[in-house]
Amino acid sequence: MHFLLLGATGRVGTRVLERALADNHKVTALVRNPQKVNQHSEQLTLLQGDACNPDDIHRALADVDVVISCLNTDGGTVLTASMPFLIEAMKAQGVSRIVTIGTAGILQSIEHPGLLRYETPDTRRSSTRAAEEHRKAWELLQASSLAWTVVCPTYLPDGEALGTYRVARDFLPEDGRSISVGDTAAFTYNTACSNEYVGCRVGLAY
Incomplete structure (x- = not known):
């Protein structure tokens, strides 16, 4: 399988890249700074570019089977700026x-009922900006004809994959408090290798 990986230098993206290469898949990683990628493999193609640049996205998608995006909000609008270009190029x-x-x-x-978790009156978030960015990106995927899945981890500390996490479609597993970076990457990668959870958000927690 040939993956396009966005966000390959982030916490989750780095682990996803490790797993894909360990399984001998081809990976094209579109990154702003290739020097930040410490993986080396004949199966890995590093492309310097920007996910918000439509020309870079089109170039990165050549011969790709599946897209994995581990982009975060980056303190700005990278998710909502890049998603329309990504959807158009994929189609x-x-x-x-x-x-x-x-x-x-x-x-x-x-x-x-009827509210998203970040909209509830008992939310502990001091700011909803990042959640609103993620929501807009999800809504763009919903409106597309793509086979999408949005993996939604709760509090995300560093840690290895334990494989003992719980999942729920469109909800957070009851009393879920955290999920490690390692298990989030493992679930994301495994989901990208299958057609499970197409068309839904997936809550992830221990």
């Missing part, structure tokens, strides 16, 4: 499967 090049990283804030609230 133009016949790539349908995409798995992205979101946030548990855009999952449905159990206690407050």
